[in-house]
Amino acid sequence: MNIPFRADQAKAMAGFLQDLVRIPSLSTHEEGVAKRVADEMRRVGFADVWTDRIGNVIGRVGQGGGPKLLLNGHMDTVDLGGPARWPHPPYEAVIEDGILYGRGSCDMKGGLAAMVYAVNALKDARIELNGDLYVVAVVQEEPCEGLAMRVLVEEEGIRPDYVVLGEPSNLQVRLGHRGRLEMRVDVWGKAAHASAPSLGDNAIHNAARLIFGIELLAPRLATDEFLGQGTIAVTEIESHAASRNAVPDCCTFYIDRRLTLGETERKALAEIQNIINTEEVGAEVVVTEYQATSYTGYECRARNAFPAWVMPEDHPLVQATVRCVRETLGDRPRLGRWSFSTDGTYTAGVANIPTIGLGPGEEQYAHTRDEQIRLNDVVDAARVYARLAVELLGKR
Numbered sequence: 001m002n003i004p005f006r007a008d009q010a011k012a013m014a015g016f017l018q019d020l021v022r023i024p025s026l027s028t029h030e031e032g033v034a035k036r037v038a039d040e041m042r043r044v045g046f047a048d049v050w051t052d053r054i055g056n057v058i059g060r061v062g063q064g065g066g067p068k069l070l071l072n073g074h075m076d077t078v079d080l081g082g083p084a085r086w087p088h089p090p091y092e093a094v095i096e097d098g099i100l101y102g103r104g105s106c107d108m109k110g111g112l113a114a115m116v117y118a119v120n121a122l123k124d125a126r127i128e129l130n131g132d133l134y135v136v137a138v139v140q141e142e143p144c145e146g147l148a149m150r151v152l153v154e155e156e157g158i159r160p161d162y163v164v165l166g167e168p169s170n171l172q173v174r175l176g177h178r179g180r181l182e183m184r185v186d187v188w189g190k191a192a193h194a195s196a197p198s199l200g201d202n203a204i205h206n207a208a209r210l211i212f213g214i215e216l217l218a219p220r221l222a223t224d225e226f227l228g229q230g231t232i233a234v235t236e237i238e239s240h241a242a243s244r245n246a247v248p249d250c251c252t253f254y255i256d257r258r259l260t261l262g263e264t265e266r267k268a269l270a271e272i273q274n275i276i277n278t279e280e281v282g283a284e285v286v287v288t289e290y291q292a293t294s295y296t297g298y299e300c301r302a303r304n305a306f307p308a309w310v311m312p313e314d315h316p317l318v319q320a321t322v323r324c325v326r327e328t329l330g331d332r333p334r335l336g337r338w339s340f341s342t343d344g345t346y347t348a349g350v351a352n353i354p355t356i357g358l359g360p361g362e363e364q365y366a367h368t369r370d371e372q373i374r375l376n377d378v379v380d381a382a383r384v385y386a387r388l389a390v391e392l393l394g395k396r
């Protein structure tokens with residue numbers, strides 16, 4: 001059963017995607033795009049459209065009383081980066097030879113447009129779904145993946161049976177990714193005049209011993225056959241001293257830790273604590289906290305701890321998705337992993353909701369000045385999403 005997707009729908013969807021790219025939407029400033037998404041949802045035939053407390057836009061169709069499928073796309077984008085010129089202006093959404101250029105085109109306003117137009121295709125084909133299909137356009141995914149989905153599930157009470165993440169996968173199927181943990185290490189010492197350092201205890205020297213220990217730890221981190229090895233990197237360091245003529249009594253550094261399957265936050269913290277104990281240095285390691293105010297005024301707080309997740313290949317959601325891609329696009333999709341982190345860290349990693357990734361756009365263009373997406377791929381994604389909704393929910 002192929003659901004028709006006409007040329008005029010493809011044209012309308014491209015126009016909608018251009019609007020999304022033309023409205024800048026840095027994290028916590030998604031209001032303009034949110035309004036545009038809600039308007040389009042109402043226009044193309046969603047039954048209910050509303051905005052929740054953190055600012056997610058939620059569109060729903062279906063007869064209820066059955067399973068719930070949630071298509072997830074984030075509205076926020078990263079900033080433009082340094083002053084170097086973009087080959088195409090970042091917020092103009094120029095289309096050339098079927099490719100749309102601009103910030104957010106690939107990561108991931110293209111996926112979001114496809115999700116909204118999947119519902120349009122179902123409506124046009126007069127297909128009434130059993131259960132509920134939700135398209136959720138979330139906020140603040142870039143700085144704090146999973147946060148907005150946690151609010152949706154735990155505070156708004158929408159708990160889907162399946163989640164599809166529309167992050168760029170070039171229409172291949174993604175089964176998971178490594179987790180992420182951000183840690184801060186405060187290291188202490190004793191101040192003294194720098195002309196007599198032996199009277200003090202240098203916090204920078206103490207931190208250096210810990211950092212060397214971290215370098216030695218890196219090659220010994222656990223490896224998973226599918227997700228690869230965990231990694232650890234010191235990414236920022238700062239110290240405090242009375243002046244450049246003083247021995248510093250405090251030094252703080254930050255660690256980016258990628259967790260492979262089986263590695264937990266507890267284990268990662270214990271590894272650092274072990275180094276502190278071995279070196280007999282006065283220091284404390286903690287997980288950092290994310291804090292922000294959403295455009296709706298909601299006070300966001302989250303620990304920067306995001307577990308790894310992987311879906312088994314034989315899971316019914318994976319099998320259904322593979323079938324839908326093959327029957328809609330003709331080729332069997334490859335099953336792989338993402339190198340970046342997504343909202344799946346909450347839906348699959350914390351809430352245990354079956355989750356897969358499938359979206360238009362190539363991962364290599366995300367966060368770059370070359371950001372772009374093939375409009376044909378956005379159409380293909382919309383067709384696959386529509387078909388997957390029928391496959392998973394059934395129709396009347």
Ligand SMILES: [Zn+2]
Nearest residue numbers: 074107108167
């Ligand atoms: Zn993204």
